[in-house]
Amino acid sequence: MPTTQPRISYLAVPTRDEAHEGVRKLWTKAETNMGFVPNVFQAQALNGEQFLAWWNYFNLLVNKDGFLTPAERELLAVVVSGLNHCVYCVVSHTAALRTLTGNAAQADSAAINWRQADLNGRERAMCAYAEKLTLRPAEMTEADLAPLREAGLSDEQILELVQVVGMFNLTNRVSSALGFVPNGEYFSQGR
Structure with missing residues (x-):
């Protein structure tokens, strides 16, 4: 499947004519809403x-109303992606966090080292949990939930947090393994 666009993946990228009909519809919707089609x-x-199938679950976890705020979900995306050194996801989700919060310094700092970002106690508890689950999943115990509960998270919020962290660990690995390149539009978004 040849392409005339700059390389955005180590694998072939289908043209609009070659893409699945549902994918073409999603591309059109993205162009309308964002002004571009995300390279991912x-x-x-x-x-x-x-x-x-991936998009439907991702969209449900990240873009729909849920138990966590959109900014909290994007913060988790940024922290997990930073820990995994996933260029595409760090760039795109830091842009989304900057846009949601209007706080570029916080978003950019969280992408590099969440401990140095201006975060509240609830956000810090979430980031610490996300870090352990990302880097040391075999060490997770029930005791790891205590700081989340102390920070006021309900069981529904904790479950969503775990699902978002899991989604980004999956997505980071796919994006990094296949060399996905972030769209240029993300670099200035929310600044």
Whole structure:
């Protein structure tokens, strides 16, 4: 599947004509809402049905109303992606966090070292949990939930936190393994 666009993945990227019909619809919606098609949408379109299944779950966890705020979910995305050194996800989700919070310093700092970011106690507890789950999942115990509960998180919020952290660990690995390149638009977004 040849492409005329700059390389955004180590694998082939389908053209609009070659892409799955559902993927083409998502691209059109993204262009309308964002002004561009995220490269991750194009790079994963090679396996259209699998991409759409991933997108539906990702969209549910990150973009729909949930138990955590949109800014909390993006903060988790930024922290996990930073810990995993995933260029695509750090760049794109730091842009989203900057846009949601209007606080570029906080978002950019969280991407590098959340401990040095201006975060409240609840956010710090969430980031500490996300860090351990990302870097040392085999060491997780029930005791790790105590700081989250002390910070006021409900069981529903904790479950969503775990699901978001899990989603970004998966997505980071796919993006990094296949060399996904972030869209240029993300670098100035929210600044």
